[in-house]
Amino acid sequence: MKNISISTIILSFAILIFLTIFVYAAGSSEIPQPQPTPTPITGFLQDDEPPVRNKECDSIPQLKERILCRLKNNKEGIKEQVDYEKQVPEACRTLKNPTACIALYKKVQENKCYDLNGIEKDKCFKDVVGIKKKLSEENDKANKARQYLILLLYDLEERVENAVEEAKITPNSGANVITLIIEAKQLILDNKPKSEIVSKLNELKEEWSSLNI
Amino acid sequence: MELFEYMKKSFWIIIVLLIVILIVLFLFVNNQTQEETEKAETQDASAEYQDIQTSDDVFNQIDESLNYIEE
Numbered sequence: 001m002k003n004i005s006i007s008t009i010i011l012s013f014a015i016l017i018f019l020t021i022f023v024y025a026a027g028s029s030e031i032p033q034p035q036p037t038p039t040p041i042t043g044f045l046q047d048d049e050p051p052v053r054n055k056e057c058d059s060i061p062q063l064k065e066r067i068l069c070r071l072k073n074n075k076e077g078i079k080e081q082v083d084y085e086k087q088v089p090e091a092c093r094t095l096k097n098p099t100a101c102i103a104l105y106k107k108v109q110e111n112k113c114y115d116l117n118g119i120e121k122d123k124c125f126k127d128v129v130g131i132k133k134k135l136s137e138e139n140d141k142a143n144k145a146r147q148y149l150i151l152l153l154y155d156l157e158e159r160v161e162n163a164v165e166e167a168k169i170t171p172n173s174g175a176n177v178i179t180l181i182i183e184a185k186q187l188i189l190d191n192k193p194k195s196e197i198v199s200k201l202n203e204l205k206e207e208w209s210s211l212n213i
Numbered sequence: 214m215e216l217f218e219y220m221k222k223s224f225w226i227i228i229v230l231l232i233v234i235l236i237v238l239f240l241f242v243n244n245q246t247q248e249e250t251e252k253a254e255t256q257d258a259s260a261e262y263q264d265i266q267t268s269d270d271v272f273n274q275i276d277e278s279l280n281y282i283e284e
Contacts, residue, residue: 142283145282
């Protein structure tokens, strides 16, 4: 009788543990959220297809000419999803250690912030940067503000690229503005003082006002 | 007969233990959900999100963020 009781208890536990797996799995599974359709982010080069034209752009030494080359490619329908495992974003190229910069771009791409609009877009940016309360109340607010600025400037870059594709502005005008945006981002990422950044942003605002987009 | 007794005993032990485990799991999941909700509420209440629609909105946010960059 004693043997039966022990084996009964052991068997009961075995069955229960087995059943618990299903109960826990059912309780912890997530409902998949509908994801917005990813819009390819452009502006950087990709090593794969179409190889010839983009490699041609990448080998151009001047920043503005490189951007112009890509804008022309985009306009002709050669638009690609950027793979940050293979390529370094233009703004990160001049950095001594571009790892954190590339990680920021990767994270914002993964979160698909640029597919969102309005408050959702801002929330997405702030989530990526790690801003969880008012920026003024954040720890390390200067660094977070710099990262947030990068994402905002990238948003402007996207708007210019779209305007070029929709033939609202010429590729040349677009290249002028994007060059200023990238230069501003480089200053921000390089931890340059505020005065230098503001000066570049004023140039950008002036150029932007002539675009009408 | 012995087998019948054995199965009868096993059945009730399983039922009781299953109920206990279900209650524990329910409390655990419920507690976690509550913590996540509280966390999200705290975050939403303290963070300020702006409506970014036009390029003017973006420039406004840029100007605002510049206040937090060191001179």
